Amino acid sequence: MPDQHLPADHVDSMLEAAIAAPSMHNTQPWRFEVAGHVIDLFLDGTRTLPAEDPTGRAMRIAAGAATFNLRCAAAALGYGTWYGLAPYPEQPDLLARIVIEPTSTPDEALRALAEQIPHRHTDRRPSDPTTPLAQPIRVALVHAAYAEGAELTWLGEPEVHTVLDLVLDTDLREIGDWHRRAERAHWVGGDRPTEGIPSTALGPRSASYPAAVRDMATRPADRMRQETTFETHPDLAVLSTDYDQPADQVAAGAALERVLLTATRAGVSASFLNQPLEFDDLRRKVQLLTQRPGHADMIIRFAHSRPGPGTARRQVADFLPAKEQP
Numbered sequence: 001m002p003d004q005h006l007p008a009d010h011v012d013s014m015l016e017a018a019i020a021a022p023s024m025h026n027t028q029p030w031r032f033e034v035a036g037h038v039i040d041l042f043l044d045g046t047r048t049l050p051a052e053d054p055t056g057r058a059m060r061i062a063a064g065a066a067t068f069n070l071r072c073a074a075a076a077l078g079y080g081t082w083y084g085l086a087p088y089p090e091q092p093d094l095l096a097r098i099v100i101e102p103t104s105t106p107d108e109a110l111r112a113l114a115e116q117i118p119h120r121h122t123d124r125r126p127s128d129p130t131t132p133l134a135q136p137i138r139v140a141l142v143h144a145a146y147a148e149g150a151e152l153t154w155l156g157e158p159e160v161h162t163v164l165d166l167v168l169d170t171d172l173r174e175i176g177d178w179h180r181r182a183e184r185a186h187w188v189g190g191d192r193p194t195e196g197i198p199s200t201a202l203g204p205r206s207a208s209y210p211a212a213v214r215d216m217a218t219r220p221a222d223r224m225r226q227e228t229t230f231e232t233h234p235d236l237a238v239l240s241t242d243y244d245q246p247a248d249q250v251a252a253g254a255a256l257e258r259v260l261l262t263a264t265r266a267g268v269s270a271s272f273l274n275q276p277l278e279f280d281d282l283r284r285k286v287q288l289l290t291q292r293p294g295h296a297d298m299i300i301r302f303a304h305s306r307p308g309p310g311t312a313r314r315q316v317a318d319f320l321p322a323k324e325q326p
Contacts, residue, residue, distance in 0.1 A: 004036050006100055010077050014039070014100075015316045017073035017117050021257055023062035024053060024274075025187035025216075026196050026311045030066050032319050041067055041096040044319075049187075051179040052278055057249050060086075061297060063095040064253020065260075068148070069117055072261070074100050075110035085254075086247035095250050113261040120260050121310040123269035124203030124213050126230040127303030133235050137266050141302075144262040145239060150255030150297070153290040155236045160212070162289055163236060163273065163299060166282050167210045170275035185218040194314045201311050203271075204228040212236060212301050214273055235302045236273065240287060244295040252297040259300070269305035274298060 011034055018041070023029055029047040033040045043059055053059060064085070071081045080103035087097050138154055145152035155163065174180055192198035202216055205227040212234035217223045239256055241248045260270055276282035277296055287296040 006034070006037060010079075011039075012316055013077060014070050014073040015319065017114065018066040018070040019313050019316065019319060020117050020120070021062060021065035021069045021253075022120075022122060022260070023065070024049060024058040025184065026192070027059075027062075027187060028195055028314060028319075029059045029062055030319060031321075033321060037100045039070065039098045039100065040094055041070075041098070043093045043095060045093065049183055051177070051183040057297075058274075060095060060246055060249035061253035061256060064250035064255075065257035066253075067096040067098065067250065068254040068257040069114075070098060071107075072110045072114035072117065074098075075106040075108075076114035078106050079103060080106060085250040086245070092246065095246070113258065113265070116261040116264040120264045121269065121308055122201070122271050123303060123305060123308055124201070124216075124271045125303075125306070125308070126204070126213075126228055127234070129231040129233065131304060132233070133268065133302055133304075137263075137268060138235075140262055140266065141237070141259050141268075144258045145255045148255035148258050149241065149251050151240050151290070151292060151294060152255075152259060152300075153238045153240065153292065155238065155289060157233065159289040160234060160236050163276065163286065164210045164212065166276035166285060167273065169282060170279065171210070173279065181218065184216070188216045189219040189222045192312060194312050197311055199225075200309055206230045212273060213271055214275060231303075237300050237302065238286060238290050238296050239298040239300060240290060240292070240294040240296045242294050248295070249297065256298055256300075263302060264305065267305050268302050269308075270303070271301050272298060273301055 027047045029044045031042045031044045041063055074081050079100045082099040084097045086095055088094055142152045187196040189199050197216055199222050205225055207227050207229045211230050213230055241252045263270055276286050283296050
């Protein structure tokens with residue numbers, strides 16, 4: 001390569017895009033190491049969720065989403081990317097290695113999606129029930145998942161009701177689980193200037209139960225926030241992969257982010273109804289609803305998008321070793 005190091009401002013732009021990816025409770029569970037034209041993404045073991053994500057599956061999905069954003073930002077800067085997911089079994093915390101190379105033909109699809117990264121946010125507000133998602137949007141989101149090796153399956157009315165029943169099952173299991181409640185309280189509610197989910201991002205409470213929106217509230221004031229009616233026929237889809245090894249979970253995260261950015265470009269937002277996926281037996285039931293083999297990774301509720309606040313992120317320097325900080 002003509003240059004041994006990437007320009008510092010380009011590295012900052014790519015990492016800023018990466019850390020804008022979604023993660024469970026906005027824990028931002030990544031760290032990066034930059035060596036020449038190679039960027040390694042590792043799990044940050046200080047940001048685990050042992051009660052709600054004991055196997056680290058959600059962290060690996062978040063890492064895949066961050067990797068996809070980095071690839072998009074690289075394409076926007078005129079680079080091509082080569083990457084490996086979970087490349088070394090003996091290094092379980094190394095989840096992606098991305099090689100950045102100048103190219104005369106950057107990926108135009110990734111460049112277009114890079115423009116959507118600042119606009120993507122989780123929207124927990126009700127959707128307009130009179131305007132369901134158009135079929136071309138549904139097809140485009142299925143194709144987006146397929147492009148990253150995953151399946152996106154839209155659920156019919158009976159399957160949606162089954163998912164809501166599984167949400168009720170999950171909530172009943174959590175009643176006596178103070179570990180899960182305490183862990184969520186650590187990350188959700190109040191003012192969150194750099195991480196976690198602030199009260200302002202929780203959205204209104206649903207007037208009915210169970211609802212196709214996850215109520216993340218843990219604090220008394222948040223539990224008393226405004227109540228409203230959510231759509232009775234939500235647009236729900238399940239994202240799944242054929243296999244369930246660490247690399248497959250990272251790939252699921254890349255597929256998730258391509259789907260979310262594609263949705264953002266189409267004026268569609270998303271929120272997540274993943275409670276059943278946190279229990280292995282319920283996760284298997286969710287996959288059965290797709291009538292396909294594989295492993296469910298996300299339950300996504302899509303809605304027509306409106307401008308809204310995103311959740312804050314830490315500074316890029318917080319994700320790098322001290323020797324790599326500016």
